[in-house]
Amino acid sequence: MGANGFIPEDLADAEDWRAQLRNSIRDVEALKARFPGLPDPEGIARAAARFPFSVTPYYASLVEKPSFDDPIFRMSVPSPEELDDPPFLLEDPIGENRHMVAPGLVHRYPDRAMLISTSFCAVYCRHCTRKRITGAKRGAISEARLDEAAAYLKAHPEVKDVLVSGGDPLLLPTPLLERIVRKIREVPSVEVIRICTRAPVTLPMRIDDELLAMLRRHGPIWMNTHFNHPRELTPRAVAAAGAVVDAGIPLCNQSVLLRGVNDDPLVMEELVRGLLRARIKPYYLFQCDLVRGIEHFRTPISKGLEIMEHLRGRVSGLAIPCYAFDVPGGEGKVPLLPEYIVSKSETHTVLRTWRGLFFDHPEPRPAGAAPEAPAGTSWNDDFCARAITDRRTSDRDFGEWLEEIPEV
Template structure:
């Protein structure tokens, strides 16, 4: 039997605890996978077909968590290719979030006014089968270069409105500590950047990467925030718990972004248990993502109603800081849209009717003299108005802005008004 596979039987060796060894010995072919899990020939052919389109990579550590006797094991479903990935869904897109369209330079997405996404690698220790960037991850023809990163850094320097930079990929933590530090240092040296965030799944799929050396390096660049990606309670192993403890003990704020996956965690009990494990380990449940419309993950998607059901089971039934924000990352680059159960039932100028998590309906009395908001002499507001033009709905709320309606691009109203203006012009000329 392959030495790589034999090593999966022992988790106490020096090699096993070395993240570089984990990277080097990833399962990347169907033959290697078949030595660890018994598949019939038909199943092997199916897995190979999916691998030919979407590459496979599984760390020995994460492979060791698979329940080989359970075909619906949540670990297995997240890492082993499935022929359903080749079925095209009605809403499938290669780039559903329009990251490429919002990319002024290669590898950088600037969608929100004050923050950007900087992709520092297209490699991961494991290729999650539900990845929204399946089109990029593991593609050797799309490798992120030093030039790409430098162009991104120069773009950030040229835009003083950017205060928050998210490093993602791929997974930034598969880079060497020295390489990652060079990138962080370049970003940190930009005066207007206040916060650096890093998105990583290594605490879940390769917790050996969270070394003392890595943590010491990160501590030098506070404030650094880390978002990780636990999807199921079974991913909380002693190794994962130790990795999170190292980061938290270093004063690094931790958040978690869970993706709602059919057959894996689309259950209120599972998500609640996951949230409790996260907060127990000093990780804030940050987002619960509705599965994106990326090509190859249709079989993972749930109805939005399932997410609402889960939120109903969380809000009021557990601590507020244990409740993630359920979001749909809008197709077409619309950004993250929070989706909540309907707790506001009705409202007038004097009363707002609400319901609570138990279904109790109550009335909130509105103030008789609501006032006009912030003081007109507020220096913070004056400075903000001078530096920032209102965006979106802010235009309608801003008393100094004369905008009375926001008309979406492509709306028939614009075409109708243009046509009617033309007709009116013709009619006036005829009258003359």
């Protein structure tokens, strides 16, 4: 394998994404050949019989040791733990079937809809929310069904934003993906198209000139991708992300909080810093959906809050994703936030900073209130005194570090 996950040396045409797919590992015998010392092949086979798998040679090259302790291996190789099936886990945890308004088209929020365009992915992520769809068959939405979806969108001009998802839409041949994108673009009320893909992570060579030229023709297009661990940010993946951004396609990242992969504040900090360097905006950090087959990946919500606490103040706000849980039944995402408001009253709100200090925020005086409120009632005298001192300090320093701008 390439030392940095750039090109696996055992695959002659590693830069050809179709060759990557042709040479993907899809059964236990191929896994054993690729990873001598494979742990529990019988257990892997049992899990694979329930939930299929596929791993590109590129993604397999990122595995450092064939063990479920290795985050790349853990996310891509079936584990017997997937057969743990507590009753609160669901086939369709976020109610997509219930909100399917045309074949493949899910409409859960007023202004957004999502099109499930294919069931095909380069790597079948073991934590996938759509395990019920992905991997079973390599299918794409037919032209007739696409017409039905487009007809729904035309009849619902409130939908401004369409996510093309799957499976992974970038696994479709470019002309087939263009047929989908063009059909959506023909709906006058659709303003933005978003492509949801893990190809930059698992098959970065898929980001080729033909694809980018096609996407540019149908903008504005955004791309959501799915990096979960800093080791996925290889030079090859970063180059693919850079090509997307250079083509004028903003790139955002949706991670899933996964036990044994990224449930560590330092790992998550490294991930979001790496994403920002690669010009990818960390967008969401999802609490695991309640989907069958992923109990071993789930973490308590307190773990996600601990990670968010860690990130705030330590990394730029630009690098901080929104931590959220998609409520079962399709009722939407709930943002999950550490508590920063300590107390509230009509006159003051007490805030906690990321360092754990408290700050007393004076609320604006109601319209028509007396300019000088009685001391000790609605205004905090200490706070006012400190604010006046800070203001004077600021006034004094202002001229000392500014240079005059030359005439232009």
